[in-house]
Structures are given as C-alpha cells and as structure tokens.
Amino acid sequence: MAPSSLPHCCFVAACVAAMAFIDLLxxxxxxxxxxDPHFYDKSCPAALPTIKRIVEEAVAVEPRMGASxxxxxxxxxxxxxxxxxxxLDDTPLFTGEKNAAPNVNSxxxxxxxxxxxxxxxxxxxxNVVSCADIVAVAARDSVVALGGPSYDVPLGxxxxxxxxxxxxxxxxxxxxxxxxxxxSTFASRGLSVADLVxxxxxxxxxxxxxxNFRDRAYxxxxxxxxxxxxxxxxxxxxxxxxxxxxLAPLDPTPARFDGGYxxxxxxxxxxxxxxxxxxxxxxxxxxxxxxxxxxxxAFGRDFADAMVRMASIGPLTGRRGEIRYNCRKVD
Ligand code: HEM
Ligand SMILES: *[C@@H]1O[C@H](CO)[C@@H](O)[C@H](O)[C@H]1NC(C)=O
Ligand SMILES: *[C@@H]1O[C@H](CO)[C@@H](O)[C@H](O)[C@H]1NC(C)=O
Numbered sequence: 001m002a003p004s005s006l007p008h009c010c011f012v013a014a015c016v017a018a019m020a021f022i023d024l025l026x027x028x029x030x031x032x033x034x035x036d037p038h039f040y041d042k043s044c045p046a047a048l049p050t051i052k053r054i055v056e057e058a059v060a061v062e063p064r065m066g067a068s069x070x071x072x073x074x075x076x077x078x079x080x081x082x083x084x085x086x087x088l089d090d091t092p093l094f095t096g097e098k099n100a101a102p103n104v105n106s107x108x109x110x111x112x113x114x115x116x117x118x119x120x121x122x123x124x125x126x127n128v129v130s131c132a133d134i135v136a137v138a139a140r141d142s143v144v145a146l147g148g149p150s151y152d153v154p155l156g157x158x159x160x161x162x163x164x165x166x167x168x169x170x171x172x173x174x175x176x177x178x179x180x181x182x183x184s185t186f187a188s189r190g191l192s193v194a195d196l197v198x199x200x201x202x203x204x205x206x207x208x209x210x211x212n213f214r215d216r217a218y219x220x221x222x223x224x225x226x227x228x229x230x231x232x233x234x235x236x237x238x239x240x241x242x243x244x245x246x247l248a249p250l251d252p253t254p255a256r257f258d259g260g261y262x263x264x265x266x267x268x269x270x271x272x273x274x275x276x277x278x279x280x281x282x283x284x285x286x287x288x289x290x291x292x293x294x295x296x297x298a299f300g301r302d303f304a305d306a307m308v309r310m311a312s313i314g315p316l317t318g319r320r321g322e323i324r325y326n327c328r329k330v331d
Contacts, residue, residue: 008033009130009158009321033317035154039133044124051116051134055141058112063255066142067206068108073139074202074310075107076132078189079171081314084132085163087113087327100168105245106209110328113138117327131327132157136311143307146205148257149300151308158321161330175212175272179281182274189313191306197278197288198302199310204261206254207247208271210238216273225280227268234271250275262293 040047059066076086079097086103087110088096097103098110113134120129133155144150173185186196217234220226237248250271251261261275266289270276279289292299322331 008039008156008317009323010319011161011322033156035156035312035315035317037152037154039155040129044120044128046123047120047129048137050119050123051137052141054112054116054119055138056145058115059142059145063146064206065109065112066146067202067254069112069135069138069142070202070205072107072109072113073135074199075103075168075172076135077310077313078185079168080160080164081316082132082136082157082311083160083314083316083321084130084135084157084324084327085160086168087131087135087324088160088163088330089328091329095165096163097165097168100165100172102172102174103168109138113327117324121325127323127325127331130157130159130321130323132159132316134327139311140307143205143257143303146255146257148204149304151304154308154312156315156317158316158318159324159327160316161322173274175208175274176215177274177277179277179283179285182277189310191309191313193285194288194302195306195309197285197292198299198306200275200278201259201261201292201299201303203250203272203275204253204257204259206250208250209244210246210248211244213248213271213273214238214240216271216276220273220276225268225276230269230271259293259296259299262289262299265289266293 055066055069072086073082076082076084079085086097086107088094090096090099098107113131116134116138117131120134121127136153136155136157140151140153173182182196183193186192191199213234216226217231217238218240221228221231234248237246248271251264253260264270265275265279268276268280270279278285280286325331
C-alpha cells in the first residue's frame with residue numbers, strides 16, 4: 001500500500017498497522033503530517049467553497065451566528081486541541097463537552113456545522129473532510145462575512161474519538177478570570193500575551209448572557225473599572241435575580257468585526273470582567289489595547305496571525321483520529 005492511498009485520519013487496526021509500517025520506512029514520526037491550507041485541493045476542491053456558502057447563508061439569516069461559529073472554534077481548540085471534540089453529543093453512556101460549564105446554554109452553531117458537513121459529504125462524494133477542519137474554516141468565513149480579515153486556514157486535522165467534560169470545565173477561562181489567569185491559560189497553549197489581546201478582539205462580535213456580567217454590572221462601578229452609563233444599561237438588561245439568559249452586546253457593533261471592542265475597553269466599557277482586565281488592570285496589555293483601538297488594520301493582521309496559531313493547537317493527525325461522517329457521533 002502506498003502512503004498516498006491511506007486515509008490521513010484512521011483508527012481501525014489495519015490502518016494503524018499500515019501507517020506504523022510506513023512510518024518505519026520513511027522515519028517520519030507517526031501522525032506528524034503538518035497542517036496545510038491546500039490539504040483538500042485534490043481530494044475535495046469543492047469543500048472550501050461549500051463551507052463558505054453555507055456560512056454566508058447562515059450569517060445573512062442571523063448575523064450573530066458568525067459570532068457563535070467563531071466562539072465554537074475557540075472552545076474546540078482550547079480543550080485538548082482543535083479536534084472537533086466539542087461537537088460530540090452526550091449519550092446515556094458518554095458525557096462530552098456540550099454540557100460543560102462554559103458551553104451549556106451558551107455555545108451555539110451545531111446545526112450549521114451539521115448542514116455544512118452534510119453538504120460537504122455530498123460535494124466530496126464521501127467522507128473526506130474532518131469536522132475539526134470544518135469548524136476552523138467556518139470560523140474564518142464567519143469573521144470575513146462580518147467584515148473582518150481573511151487568512152489561510154491550515155487543514156488536515158482529524159476528529160477525536162472522545163471528548164472530556166472535565167477538561168472543558170477546566171480549560172476554558174471564565175469571565176471572572178484575572179489578567180494573570182488569562183495569560184497563563186493562553187501561555188499553556190503556546191499563545192502569547194499579544195495573542196491573548198488580539199484574539200480577545202473576537203468580542204468585537206456577539207453577545208453575552210446576564211449571568212456572565214451580573215457581578216460586573218452591580219459590583220464594579222465602585223472599583224472605577226466600569227463606565228457609569230454602561231453599568232446602567234447592563235443593569236437594565238440584567239436584574240439582580242432572574243433573567244440569566246438576557247443578552248447584552250459585547251461591543252457597540254456586535255455584527256461588525258471592527259476595533260470597537262478595544263476602543264470600548266479604553267473607556268471602561270468592557271462587558272465582561274475578563275474583557276476589562278486587558279485595560280486598567282495596570283498590566284502590560286494596556287498599550288496593546290489602546291493601539292488596536294486606534295489601528296484597525298494592525299488589529300486585523302495580528303488577529304489573523306493569532307487565529308492561525310490558535311487553529312494549530314494540538315491538532316490530531318494520522319492514526320489517532322478519524323473523519324466523522326456525522327459530527328455529533330464517533331464513527
Ligand atoms: C480571553 C478569554 C475569554 C473569555 C473569558 C471569554 C468569555 C466569553 C463569555 C463569558 C462569553 C459570553 C457567553 C454567554 O454569555 O453565553 C463570550 C462570548 C464570545 N466569545 Fe469569548 N471569551 C474569551 C476569549 C475568546 C476568544 C479567544 C474568542 C475567539 C477567537 C472568543 C469569541 C467569542 C465570541 C465571538 C462570543 C459571542 C458569541 C455569541 O454571541 O454567540 N472569545 N466569551
Ligand atoms: C463540569 O461543570 C459542571 C457545572 O459546574 C458540573 O455539573 C459537572 O459535574 C462538571 N463535570 C466534570 C466532569 O467535572
Ligand atoms: C456583589 O457583591 C456582593 C458583596 O460582596 C455579593 O454578595 C453579591 O453576590 C455580588 N453580586 C451582585 C450581583 O450583587
């Protein structure tokens with residue numbers, strides 16, 4: 001069997017043995033194929049245009065879906081790498097990540113990923129494109145659809161055959177996090193403090209639920225880190241008791257990818273405690289926030305570069321993964 005005739009993701013025993021044999025011959029570390037933006041150029045040239053079309057349709061119907069798809073990618077990548085683990089449904093015998101604390105009632109976009117996967121399976125005449133790659137490309141296409149920068153997405157990830165609720169609970173930083181905690185969480189995934197700031201610019205899009213900004217709305221005006229008029233509008237959206245799922249936009253233009261998020265932070269108008277930690281915490285990030293607030297182009301460039309780094313966290317390649325036919329369950 002020639003290496004080129006092997007599927008790039010495989011788990012069944014024969015496939016594992018064949019790959020190990022080829023690895024012996026070629027002295028390539030098992031599963032070490034690098035990700036490559038042109039990965040599907042030959043095996044399924046229709047894949048990327050199909051993903052783009054469905055993302056554009058979904059964002060046209062509901063602009064917030066672009067924000068939700070971007071966040072889905074982040075929550076996939078921070079839990080054991082970008083391996084589509086977040087897409088697995090719970091079953092009576094299996095508990096995955098969907099109901100983990102940072103995700104439950106919060107992460108969205110699964111139906112759009114299902115639609116894309118079905119259309120891509122059709123377009124490729126088979127199960128060729130991994131769910132993890134689809135999530136990564138859908139995030140990029142969402143950013144572009146809402147006016148943000150484009151970039152080439154490295155491809156060739158495999159899908160995990162399992163998921164961990166405990167890891168999801170522990171790996172995704174909470175909105176109560178301090179700057180030090182945010183920085184160390186990102187550092188443990190190979191992302192710098194500059195990456196943390198650039199990637200946080202994703203909060204230029206989308207919404208947060210009351211339960212995630214209530215303490216800030218009611219308790220942070222006295223600390224001088226929350227603008228008075230913003231506090232008033234957050235309180236109006238979020239009673240002290242109840243209304244946990246009421247929404248507030250994360251920046252003044254939640255359907256436009258711009259530098260408004262950073263400009264807001266410099267005016268103490270971050271919606272989440274963790275957002276405002278990037279400015280006024282007296283940290284090294286203050287200067288970057290001010291810079292991005294005034295330089296949309298620099299922000300777009302650095303965001304795109306940081307997204308490529310985030311999309312490359314712990315990719316599953318080679319013999320440890322699979323390509324799921326249905327993103328919700330292992331094959
Ligand atoms: C730095 C640490 C981060 C924290 C603490 C954080 C926390 C949160 C929280 C609490 C929400 C609101 C969820 C809800 O209320 O249901 C949210 C929304 C969002 N986050 Fe983050 N986030 C972080 C970084 C990121 C990154 C790196 C990205 C993407 C690159 C991202 C993209 C988004 C988007 C787009 C939304 C809006 C989603 C929607 O409207 O459906 N976040 N984030
Ligand atoms: C994850 O967090 C949720 C909510 O706090 C909790 O109910 C669940 O037991 C946690 N799961 C694990 C495996 O620790
Ligand atoms: C605010 O702080 C008080 C006292 O520290 C605490 O009891 C309360 O739960 C916090 N949150 C809100 C929404 O008031």
